[in-house]
Amino acid sequence: MARPSKKRRTLASVDRRRLRRDATYTIPELAEALGVSVPTVRNWRRKGLEPIDDNVPLLFHGAAVKDWLDLARASRRSRCGPSQFYCFSCRVPRVAESGSLRVLQATSRTLRLAGFCHHCGGRMSRNFAAAAGRALFARQGQSDLAVSGSPHLEEQSARGPK
Structure with a gap:
């Protein structure tokens, strides 16, 4: 056995x-x-x-x-609402702190957004369809969709969808 x-x-x-x-x-x-x-x-x-x-x-x-x-x-499993992220500290879906969102990764179809929990200040992230991620950024009053970290990803997000 x-x-x-x-x-x-x-x-x-x-x-x-x-x-x-x-x-x-x-x-x-x-x-x-x-x-x-x-x-x-x-x-x-x-x-x-x-x-x-x-x-x-x-x-x-x-x-x-x-x-x-x-x-x-x-x-x-816990489902996130349309503007919620999964908080790694609280271990539940929560809304991100206003102004804390940043783009970690971008492709022509998806965005990986990260921010901080408004409840505990912990890290949180989520993948979005590109249009939904841009809309969330706009609702949060943020317009800078620059990708944190990789210049290649910054160029790709600046070009927009193919």
């Missing part, structure tokens, strides 16, 4: 495609298939992953595990 990798896996990094929907798995088989430890699978069981029945050994249906992983992953 192959040992799971020593790399710590988060729920988001578990590759659910390694499971067959029509197969059943014991706890050690599930751990091996997903590359996580046996205690991790037991932890998932405590958090709501349901076995087929309560007979020993516990069996988990592949489709149920995939569905549970999808739900658990979706429950951890």
Whole structure:
């Protein structure tokens, strides 16, 4: 039996495609298939992953595990509103401090904007479609779309869309 990798896996990094929907798995088989430890699978069981029945050994249906992983992953996601950024300190979507926005990266179709959280002052960033990013810049009263850092990106943003 192959040992799971020593790399710590988060729920988001578990590759659910390694499971067959029509197969059943014991706890050690599930751990091996997903590359996580046996205690991790037991932890998932405590958090709501349901076995087929309560007979020993516990069996988990592949489709149920995939569905549970999808739900658990979706429950951890937080969607940003149209003018919100994800604050790395607060760990929730927030509005950027007025005047703090800057362009980190620009292509003809996207802008990567960064700023500071109005609540805690922490760093925040987000990718926008180019038109939406420019509109947000205008709403914030900022007109300078210069890209921080790379002269190549500054030239590219100055040229505008291709």
